[in-house]
Amino acid sequence: MAGARRETPAATATADREIVISRVIDAPRELVFEAFTEVRHLSRWWGPEGFTTTTRSFEFREGGEWVFVLHGPDGTDYPEWIRWLRIAPAERIELLHGEFRDDPNAFESVLTFAPDGTATRIVMRTVFPTKELRDEAVEKYHAVEGGRQTLGSLAAYVTDLARKVAEH
Template identity: 75%
Template sequence: MAEARQETRAESATADRETVVSRVIDAPRELVFEAFTHVRHLSQWWGPDGFTTTTRAFEFREGGAWDFVMHAPDGTDYQEWITWTEIAPPERIVLLHGESRDDPNAFESTLAFASQGTATQIVMRTVFPTKQLRDQAVEEYHAIEGGQQTLSNLAAYVTEIAQKEEGR
Protein backbone atom coordinates (compact mmCIF):
# COMPACT_ATOMS: atom_id res chain seq x y z
CA MET A 1 0.00 0.00 0.00
CA ALA A 2 2.84 2.41 0.75
CA GLU A 3 4.21 1.86 -2.79
CA ALA A 4 0.88 2.88 -4.33
CA ARG A 5 0.74 6.08 -2.27
CA GLN A 6 4.32 6.93 -3.20
CA GLU A 7 3.59 6.43 -6.92
CA THR A 8 0.53 8.68 -6.67
CA ARG A 9 2.65 11.46 -5.20
CA ALA A 10 5.25 11.03 -7.96
CA GLU A 11 2.59 11.12 -10.67
CA SER A 12 0.98 14.25 -9.26
CA ALA A 13 4.41 15.92 -9.19
CA THR A 14 4.64 15.57 -13.00
CA ALA A 15 0.95 15.99 -13.91
CA ASP A 16 1.39 19.54 -15.21
CA ARG A 17 4.29 18.37 -17.43
CA GLU A 18 2.75 15.27 -18.99
CA THR A 19 0.43 14.01 -21.68
CA VAL A 20 -1.21 10.60 -21.81
CA VAL A 21 -2.62 8.98 -24.94
CA SER A 22 -3.98 5.44 -25.11
CA ARG A 23 -5.69 3.08 -27.52
CA VAL A 24 -6.93 -0.49 -27.64
CA ILE A 25 -5.62 -2.28 -30.72
CA ASP A 26 -7.17 -5.43 -32.13
CA ALA A 27 -3.89 -7.35 -32.32
CA PRO A 28 -1.80 -9.45 -29.93
CA ARG A 29 0.51 -7.64 -27.53
CA GLU A 30 3.65 -9.31 -28.93
CA LEU A 31 2.83 -8.02 -32.43
CA VAL A 32 2.06 -4.49 -31.22
CA PHE A 33 5.34 -4.48 -29.28
CA GLU A 34 7.24 -5.86 -32.30
CA ALA A 35 6.03 -2.92 -34.41
CA PHE A 36 8.47 -0.78 -32.36
CA THR A 37 11.45 -3.12 -32.72
CA HIS A 38 12.27 -2.96 -36.44
CA VAL A 39 12.61 0.08 -38.65
CA ARG A 40 10.78 -1.76 -41.45
CA HIS A 41 7.71 -1.66 -39.21
CA LEU A 42 8.17 1.85 -37.81
CA SER A 43 8.56 3.40 -41.26
CA GLN A 44 5.10 2.08 -42.17
CA TRP A 45 3.14 3.76 -39.39
CA TRP A 46 5.20 6.21 -37.29
CA GLY A 47 3.92 9.75 -36.98
CA PRO A 48 0.70 11.70 -37.34
CA ASP A 49 -1.51 11.47 -40.42
CA GLY A 50 0.23 12.51 -43.61
CA PHE A 51 3.76 12.35 -42.19
CA THR A 52 6.48 10.09 -43.56
CA THR A 53 9.76 9.07 -41.96
CA THR A 54 13.30 8.72 -43.27
CA THR A 55 15.64 6.77 -40.99
CA ARG A 56 19.32 7.66 -40.81
CA ALA A 57 20.30 5.11 -38.13
CA PHE A 58 18.38 2.59 -36.05
CA GLU A 59 19.46 0.31 -33.22
CA PHE A 60 16.69 -1.07 -31.02
CA ARG A 61 18.39 -1.90 -27.73
CA GLU A 62 18.75 -0.15 -24.39
CA GLY A 63 21.12 2.73 -25.06
CA GLY A 64 20.56 2.41 -28.80
CA ALA A 65 19.19 5.21 -30.91
CA TRP A 66 16.86 5.97 -33.76
CA ASP A 67 18.01 8.98 -35.80
CA PHE A 68 15.31 10.02 -38.26
CA VAL A 69 13.58 12.85 -40.10
CA MET A 70 9.82 13.26 -40.07
CA HIS A 71 8.45 14.86 -43.24
CA ALA A 72 5.26 16.87 -42.74
CA PRO A 73 2.57 17.04 -45.42
CA ASP A 74 3.49 20.72 -46.00
CA GLY A 75 7.11 19.75 -46.81
CA THR A 76 8.61 20.75 -43.45
CA ASP A 77 11.29 18.38 -42.18
CA TYR A 78 11.68 17.70 -38.47
CA GLN A 79 14.98 16.23 -37.27
CA GLU A 80 14.22 13.67 -34.53
CA TRP A 81 16.28 11.51 -32.20
CA ILE A 82 15.10 8.73 -29.90
CA THR A 83 17.27 6.91 -27.39
CA TRP A 84 15.77 3.70 -26.00
CA THR A 85 16.39 3.79 -22.23
CA GLU A 86 14.41 0.72 -21.12
CA ILE A 87 13.05 -2.24 -23.06
CA ALA A 88 11.02 -4.95 -21.30
CA PRO A 89 9.44 -7.15 -24.00
CA PRO A 90 6.53 -7.24 -24.54
CA GLU A 91 5.36 -5.00 -21.68
CA ARG A 92 7.18 -1.69 -21.71
CA ILE A 93 9.42 0.68 -23.65
CA VAL A 94 10.89 3.87 -22.20
CA LEU A 95 12.52 6.36 -24.53
CA LEU A 96 14.02 9.82 -24.57
CA HIS A 97 12.86 11.85 -27.60
CA GLY A 98 14.35 15.09 -28.85
CA GLU A 99 15.74 16.82 -31.91
CA SER A 100 19.25 15.48 -31.30
CA ARG A 101 21.22 13.24 -28.95
CA ASP A 102 21.93 16.03 -26.44
CA ASP A 103 18.69 18.01 -26.79
CA PRO A 104 18.12 19.75 -23.40
CA ASN A 105 14.38 19.87 -24.17
CA ALA A 106 14.06 16.12 -24.83
CA PHE A 107 11.07 14.46 -23.23
CA GLU A 108 10.61 10.96 -21.82
CA SER A 109 7.89 8.66 -23.06
CA THR A 110 6.83 5.41 -21.45
CA LEU A 111 4.86 2.98 -23.60
CA ALA A 112 2.97 0.30 -21.70
CA PHE A 113 1.50 -2.70 -23.54
CA ALA A 114 -1.24 -4.69 -21.77
CA SER A 115 -3.09 -7.71 -23.11
CA GLN A 116 -6.86 -7.44 -23.17
CA GLY A 117 -7.90 -10.86 -24.40
CA THR A 118 -6.78 -10.98 -28.03
CA ALA A 119 -6.34 -7.19 -28.15
CA THR A 120 -3.70 -4.87 -26.69
CA GLN A 121 -4.05 -1.65 -24.77
CA ILE A 122 -1.16 0.71 -25.36
CA VAL A 123 -0.68 3.71 -23.08
CA MET A 124 1.84 6.37 -24.04
CA ARG A 125 2.75 8.63 -21.10
CA THR A 126 5.07 11.52 -21.95
CA VAL A 127 6.75 13.75 -19.37
CA PHE A 128 8.31 17.02 -20.54
CA PRO A 129 11.15 18.81 -18.70
CA THR A 130 8.89 21.80 -17.96
CA LYS A 131 5.22 22.75 -18.01
CA GLN A 132 6.04 25.37 -20.67
CA LEU A 133 7.53 22.74 -23.00
CA ARG A 134 4.49 20.52 -22.46
CA ASP A 135 2.13 23.41 -23.20
CA GLN A 136 4.11 24.34 -26.32
CA ALA A 137 4.02 20.74 -27.56
CA VAL A 138 0.24 20.55 -26.99
CA GLU A 139 -0.66 24.00 -28.37
CA GLU A 140 1.85 24.55 -31.21
CA TYR A 141 2.64 20.99 -32.28
CA HIS A 142 -0.72 19.37 -31.39
CA ALA A 143 1.04 16.63 -29.40
CA ILE A 144 -2.13 14.98 -28.12
CA GLU A 145 -3.83 14.82 -31.53
CA GLY A 146 -0.55 13.75 -33.10
CA GLY A 147 -0.13 11.00 -30.50
CA GLN A 148 -3.69 9.80 -31.11
CA GLN A 149 -3.11 9.77 -34.88
CA THR A 150 0.19 7.92 -34.45
CA LEU A 151 -1.48 5.22 -32.32
CA SER A 152 -4.30 5.04 -34.88
CA ASN A 153 -1.72 4.48 -37.64
CA LEU A 154 -0.06 1.79 -35.50
CA ALA A 155 -3.44 0.13 -34.95
CA ALA A 156 -4.24 0.05 -38.67
CA TYR A 157 -0.80 -1.35 -39.47
CA VAL A 158 -0.69 -4.17 -36.89
CA THR A 159 -4.37 -5.06 -37.34
CA GLU A 160 -3.68 -5.65 -41.04
CA ILE A 161 -0.66 -7.84 -40.20
CA ALA A 162 -2.68 -9.80 -37.60
CA GLN A 163 -5.47 -10.43 -40.11
CA LYS A 164 -2.98 -11.66 -42.72
CA GLU A 165 -1.39 -14.00 -40.16
CA GLU A 166 -4.81 -15.40 -39.17
CA GLY A 167 -5.58 -16.10 -42.83
CA ARG A 168 -2.50 -18.31 -43.26
Protein backbone atom coordinates in the same frame (compact mmCIF):
# COMPACT_ATOMS: atom_id res chain seq x y z
CA MET B 1 -15.12 6.74 -4.27
CA ALA B 2 -15.15 3.03 -4.97
CA GLY B 3 -12.82 2.05 -7.79
CA ALA B 4 -11.12 5.45 -7.95
CA ARG B 5 -7.39 5.31 -8.53
CA ARG B 6 -5.26 7.18 -6.03
CA GLU B 7 -2.51 9.20 -7.61
CA THR B 8 0.95 8.65 -6.26
CA PRO B 9 2.93 11.72 -5.19
CA ALA B 10 5.29 11.22 -8.17
CA ALA B 11 2.37 11.10 -10.61
CA THR B 12 0.77 14.29 -9.30
CA ALA B 13 4.15 16.05 -9.26
CA THR B 14 4.40 15.63 -13.05
CA ALA B 15 0.72 16.04 -13.99
CA ASP B 16 1.18 19.54 -15.44
CA ARG B 17 4.14 18.35 -17.55
CA GLU B 18 2.67 15.19 -19.03
CA ILE B 19 0.51 13.89 -21.83
CA VAL B 20 -1.10 10.45 -21.54
CA ILE B 21 -2.68 8.79 -24.57
CA SER B 22 -4.02 5.25 -24.76
CA ARG B 23 -5.67 3.01 -27.30
CA VAL B 24 -6.88 -0.56 -27.55
CA ILE B 25 -5.52 -2.29 -30.66
CA ASP B 26 -7.13 -5.43 -32.02
CA ALA B 27 -3.90 -7.44 -32.26
CA PRO B 28 -1.76 -9.57 -29.92
CA ARG B 29 0.58 -7.73 -27.58
CA GLU B 30 3.71 -9.34 -29.06
CA LEU B 31 2.81 -8.05 -32.54
CA VAL B 32 2.04 -4.53 -31.30
CA PHE B 33 5.37 -4.49 -29.43
CA GLU B 34 7.22 -5.83 -32.49
CA ALA B 35 5.94 -2.84 -34.48
CA PHE B 36 8.22 -0.70 -32.25
CA THR B 37 11.27 -2.97 -32.44
CA GLU B 38 11.94 -3.23 -36.16
CA VAL B 39 12.57 -0.28 -38.43
CA ARG B 40 10.76 -2.01 -41.30
CA HIS B 41 7.59 -1.68 -39.22
CA LEU B 42 8.21 1.77 -37.72
CA SER B 43 8.76 3.41 -41.07
CA ARG B 44 5.31 2.21 -42.20
CA TRP B 45 3.24 3.79 -39.42
CA TRP B 46 5.22 6.26 -37.28
CA GLY B 47 3.94 9.81 -37.12
CA PRO B 48 0.69 11.72 -37.43
CA GLU B 49 -1.56 11.51 -40.48
CA GLY B 50 0.12 12.75 -43.66
CA PHE B 51 3.66 12.40 -42.27
CA THR B 52 6.31 9.99 -43.54
CA THR B 53 9.51 8.83 -41.86
CA THR B 54 13.05 8.42 -43.18
CA THR B 55 15.40 6.54 -40.86
CA ARG B 56 19.05 7.58 -40.74
CA SER B 57 20.13 4.97 -38.16
CA PHE B 58 18.33 2.49 -35.93
CA GLU B 59 19.47 0.24 -33.11
CA PHE B 60 16.71 -1.14 -30.89
CA ARG B 61 18.45 -2.02 -27.63
CA GLU B 62 18.84 -0.30 -24.29
CA GLY B 63 21.14 2.65 -24.96
CA GLY B 64 20.58 2.32 -28.72
CA GLU B 65 19.33 5.18 -30.83
CA TRP B 66 16.90 5.85 -33.64
CA VAL B 67 17.79 8.89 -35.75
CA PHE B 68 15.13 9.83 -38.28
CA VAL B 69 13.40 12.63 -40.14
CA LEU B 70 9.66 13.19 -40.06
CA HIS B 71 8.47 14.70 -43.33
CA GLY B 72 5.37 16.84 -42.86
CA PRO B 73 2.58 16.97 -45.43
CA ASP B 74 3.57 20.60 -46.19
CA GLY B 75 7.14 19.54 -47.05
CA THR B 76 8.69 20.57 -43.71
CA ASP B 77 11.33 18.17 -42.39
CA TYR B 78 11.59 17.60 -38.65
CA PRO B 79 14.83 16.02 -37.42
CA GLU B 80 14.13 13.53 -34.62
CA TRP B 81 16.21 11.44 -32.24
CA ILE B 82 15.23 8.71 -29.78
CA ARG B 83 17.37 6.82 -27.26
CA TRP B 84 15.88 3.58 -25.96
CA LEU B 85 16.40 3.76 -22.17
CA ARG B 86 14.76 0.56 -20.93
CA ILE B 87 13.08 -2.29 -22.76
CA ALA B 88 10.97 -5.07 -21.23
CA PRO B 89 10.01 -7.18 -24.27
CA ALA B 90 6.28 -7.15 -25.06
CA GLU B 91 5.57 -5.13 -21.89
CA ARG B 92 7.27 -1.74 -21.72
CA ILE B 93 9.54 0.69 -23.56
CA GLU B 94 11.09 3.76 -21.93
CA LEU B 95 12.67 6.30 -24.24
CA LEU B 96 14.12 9.79 -24.47
CA HIS B 97 12.92 11.79 -27.50
CA GLY B 98 14.32 15.05 -28.83
CA GLU B 99 15.38 16.75 -32.01
CA PHE B 100 19.01 15.67 -31.59
CA ARG B 101 21.33 13.85 -29.17
CA ASP B 102 21.72 15.81 -25.91
CA ASP B 103 18.72 18.02 -26.77
CA PRO B 104 18.08 19.95 -23.51
CA ASN B 105 14.35 19.94 -24.30
CA ALA B 106 14.12 16.17 -24.86
CA PHE B 107 11.19 14.48 -23.15
CA GLU B 108 10.76 11.00 -21.71
CA SER B 109 8.04 8.60 -22.79
CA VAL B 110 6.97 5.30 -21.28
CA LEU B 111 4.93 2.97 -23.45
CA THR B 112 3.18 0.04 -21.82
CA PHE B 113 1.62 -2.88 -23.67
CA ALA B 114 -1.03 -4.82 -21.74
CA PRO B 115 -3.29 -7.67 -22.85
CA ASP B 116 -6.93 -6.62 -23.15
CA GLY B 117 -8.70 -9.88 -24.00
CA THR B 118 -7.30 -10.82 -27.42
CA ALA B 119 -6.38 -7.17 -28.04
CA THR B 120 -3.65 -4.93 -26.62
CA ARG B 121 -3.99 -1.73 -24.61
CA ILE B 122 -1.10 0.60 -25.31
CA VAL B 123 -0.56 3.57 -23.01
CA MET B 124 1.91 6.29 -23.97
CA ARG B 125 2.87 8.54 -21.04
CA THR B 126 5.13 11.45 -21.97
CA VAL B 127 6.72 13.75 -19.40
CA PHE B 128 8.30 17.02 -20.51
CA PRO B 129 11.10 18.80 -18.63
CA THR B 130 8.83 21.82 -17.94
CA LYS B 131 5.15 22.74 -18.07
CA GLU B 132 6.03 25.37 -20.71
CA LEU B 133 7.56 22.74 -23.03
CA ARG B 134 4.49 20.54 -22.57
CA ASP B 135 2.17 23.45 -23.32
CA GLU B 136 4.20 24.38 -26.41
CA ALA B 137 4.05 20.77 -27.65
CA VAL B 138 0.27 20.74 -27.20
CA GLU B 139 -0.47 24.21 -28.60
CA LYS B 140 2.15 24.64 -31.34
CA TYR B 141 2.77 21.05 -32.41
CA HIS B 142 -0.67 19.56 -31.59
CA ALA B 143 1.00 16.77 -29.59
CA VAL B 144 -2.21 15.25 -28.21
CA GLU B 145 -3.91 14.97 -31.60
CA GLY B 146 -0.62 13.90 -33.22
CA GLY B 147 -0.17 11.20 -30.58
CA ARG B 148 -3.70 9.93 -31.14
CA GLN B 149 -3.14 9.88 -34.89
CA THR B 150 0.17 8.05 -34.45
CA LEU B 151 -1.48 5.36 -32.30
CA GLY B 152 -4.28 5.23 -34.88
CA SER B 153 -1.70 4.60 -37.62
CA LEU B 154 -0.11 1.92 -35.45
CA ALA B 155 -3.52 0.31 -34.87
CA ALA B 156 -4.36 0.25 -38.59
CA TYR B 157 -0.92 -1.12 -39.51
CA VAL B 158 -0.81 -3.84 -36.83
CA THR B 159 -4.44 -4.87 -37.33
CA ASP B 160 -3.73 -5.34 -41.04
CA LEU B 161 -0.56 -7.29 -40.21
CA ALA B 162 -2.48 -9.55 -37.78
CA ARG B 163 -5.12 -10.19 -40.45
CA LYS B 164 -2.45 -11.16 -43.00
CA VAL B 165 -0.77 -13.50 -40.48
CA ALA B 166 -4.13 -15.15 -39.73
CA GLU B 167 -4.78 -15.70 -43.45
CA HIS B 168 -1.53 -17.66 -43.89
